Every structure is written in C-alpha cells, then in structure tokens.
Amino acid sequence: MxxxxxxxxxxxxxxxxxxxxxxxxxxxxxxxxxxxxxKYILSGLSSDVLISLNSIFRELMHSxxxxxxxxxxxxxxxxxxxxxxxxxxxxxxxxxLSDEIHQLFVSGRAFELIDLTLDFVGSLVGICLxxxxxxxxxxx
Numbered sequence: 001m002x003x004x005x006x007x008x009x010x011x012x013x014x015x016x017x018x019x020x021x022x023x024x025x026x027x028x029x030x031x032x033x034x035x036x037x038x039k040y041i042l043s044g045l046s047s048d049v050l051i052s053l054n055s056i057f058r059e060l061m062h063s064x065x066x067x068x069x070x071x072x073x074x075x076x077x078x079x080x081x082x083x084x085x086x087x088x089x090x091x092x093x094x095x096x097l098s099d100e101i102h103q104l105f106v107s108g109r110a111f112e113l114i115d116l117t118l119d120f121v122g123s124l125v126g127i128c129l130x131x132x133x134x135x136x137x138x139x140x
Contacts, residue, residue: 008076015072016095019065023099027108034058062115063122066096070126085127092123 025033035054042050073088096119103109 005076008072012069012072012076015069019069019095019099020102022065023102023109024106026106030109031058034061059114059118062118063125066092066119066122067126067129069095070123071130073123074127074130085131088127089124092127093120096120096123 022030031054034057035050038050038054038057042053045053070088070092073091074084077084077088077091096116099119100111100116104111
C-alpha cells in the first residue's frame with residue numbers, strides 16, 4: 001500500500017474520530033464551545049448578537065465538518081473504488097446517519113433531520129469541490 005494511500009485513510013479515520021468526539025459533547029458543552037469560537041471570531045459584537053448568531057453558526061458547522069469529511073473520503077476512496085463519487089457520498093451519508101443516531105445517547109442531544117441534511121449537503125459540496133479542483137488542474 002502506498003504511503004499516500006495510508007496517510008489519506010489515517011486522515012479520514014482521524015476526522016471521523018473528531019466528529020465522534022464533537023457529537024459526544026452535551027448540548028450545553030457543544031453550544032458553549034461554538035459560542036466561544038464565535039466570540040473569538042467576532043469579538044466586537046455584543047453578547048446578545050453573538051447568542052443570536054450561535055444557532056446559525058452551529059448549523060453551518062454541521063455542513064463544514066462534513067464538507068471536510070467529503071473531501072477526505074473522496075481522496076481516500078479515489079485510489080480504491082471505480083465509482084468514487086457514489087461511494088464517497090454513500091460513506092458520508094451513512095456516517096452522518098450514524099452521527100445522528102449516536103447523539104440520541106448523549107445528554108441534551110437529539111436526532112435532527114435538518115442536521116442530517118446539512119451534513120449530507122456539506123459532504124456533497126466537499127466532494128464536488130475536490131472533483132472540480134482535480135479537473136481544473138488535470139493535465140491531459
């Protein structure tokens with residue numbers, strides 16, 4: 001197995017662990033962490049505005065985390081599957097589903113269809129971006 005392939009699978013597995021860790025946080029911890037990140041990024045805004053933006057930010061983070069998963073999945077599966085797009089998207093969708101099921105067992109968390117949808121869309125955009133960049137720089 002080539003070293004690049006091993007590294008790509010290690011990165012994919014590591015990112016899955018990051019998602020699992022984030023999903024293991026209670027809603028209070030998760031909400032507090034995202035609010036702290038938002039406060040750091042938008043330090044000049046009032047607390048009321050930041051709290052209002054936090055729910056939108058949290059939804060965007062669902063797509064963002066799975067955006068990265070889509071990219072890593074496509075890169076990892078590229079060397080091992082013929083129909084890389086379908087397999088990458090299927091893997092991400094199943095992982096998103098397992099992530100939502102996992103949250104049923106975490107205090108204050110729940111299975112949310114909107115989160116599942118955002119995860120899927122983030123994965124799809126990540127995979128499409130990799131394909132676009134790959135084709136843009138492909139030398140024929």
